[in-house]
Amino acid sequence: MKVVVSLVLFNFISTISTQTRTKSNTIPAIVRQTFDITPEGTYNYAFETENEIYLEEEGHLDNEGKLTKQGQYQYTGPNGEIIRTIYTADEEGFHPQGAHLPTAPPLPPASFSFSNWP
Numbered sequence: 001m002k003v004v005v006s007l008v009l010f011n012f013i014s015t016i017s018t019q020t021r022t023k024s025n026t027i028p029a030i031v032r033q034t035f036d037i038t039p040e041g042t043y044n045y046a047f048e049t050e051n052e053i054y055l056e057e058e059g060h061l062d063n064e065g066k067l068t069k070q071g072q073y074q075y076t077g078p079n080g081e082i083i084r085t086i087y088t089a090d091e092e093g094f095h096p097q098g099a100h101l102p103t104a105p106p107l108p109p110a111s112f113s114f115s116n117w118p
Helices: 002-025
Strands: 030-037 043-049 054-061 067-076 082-090 093-097
Antiparallel strands (some): 043 054, 054 067, 067 082, 082 093
């Protein structure tokens, strides 16, 4: 009986590990990709994969020669929900926005009052 249970357990574990390996080794094909750049330094870049990962970005140099980017990307999360992020990136950092991102709770009204300040 122990041998049968061991064989069934071994078969189950090897099947799961094979399925996991197969899924993680597949590289989705890129179904659309564009890249345009101008002599002035602006660019547009976009791609989409067969598993519906999507990225679109544009960038330009400002008057001081610093690069500013803005764009969006989306993919399907493990629970089937579409995750979409809109962002900007500049000399002050990366600034993402999306419904899936955590937000800080609002500050209580007393924190805005400086009347009690010594």
